[in-house]
Amino acid sequence: MTNYRKYTLSTGKIIFGGRDAENNDELVKSAKRNETLLHTEAPGSPFVNAGESPTKKEIQEAAIFCARHSQDWRDNKRDINVNIFLRADMKKGLLMKKGTWSVKKQSKLKVKKADIQKLTNETN
Numbered sequence: 001m002t003n004y005r006k007y008t009l010s011t012g013k014i015i016f017g018g019r020d021a022e023n024n025d026e027l028v029k030s031a032k033r034n035e036t037l038l039h040t041e042a043p044g045s046p047f048v049n050a051g052e053s054p055t056k057k058e059i060q061e062a063a064i065f066c067a068r069h070s071q072d073w074r075d076n077k078r079d080i081n082v083n084i085f086l087r088a089d090m091k092k093g094l095l096m097k098k099g100t101w102s103v104k105k106q107s108k109l110k111v112k113k114a115d116i117q118k119l120t121n122e123t124n
Helices: 021-030 056-068 071-076 113-123
Strands: 005-008 014-017 035-040 048-052 080-086 107-111
Touching: 005 056, 014 056, 035 056, 048 056, 056 071, 056 080, 056 107, 056 113
Parallel strands: none
Antiparallel strands: 005 014, 014 048, 035 048, 035 080, 080 107
């Protein structure tokens, strides 16, 4: 998984995020059915694989990581909505462009601007 963005959560769990549309497709296709994936509500972010049965804290940290690498954050520097779903609830139609997936069931999490800025400062 060296092609993906990599981030270590405070629990020690390593998560992965895509770098572009093609890389996002690879990440989603390689995910197991019961793994939790995240993506910003707005287009232009990495899909992030938080693995199987992540804790609430791990999902929060993965969402901040996802938001931090989004075009929405790059362009607007505001709170970012992140969608959370299982791989089993995702489908790719034959005519869908790279990096695009349909999702049956998802939940949302609002990531605060201050949390994204904190991660940005820690990783720079």
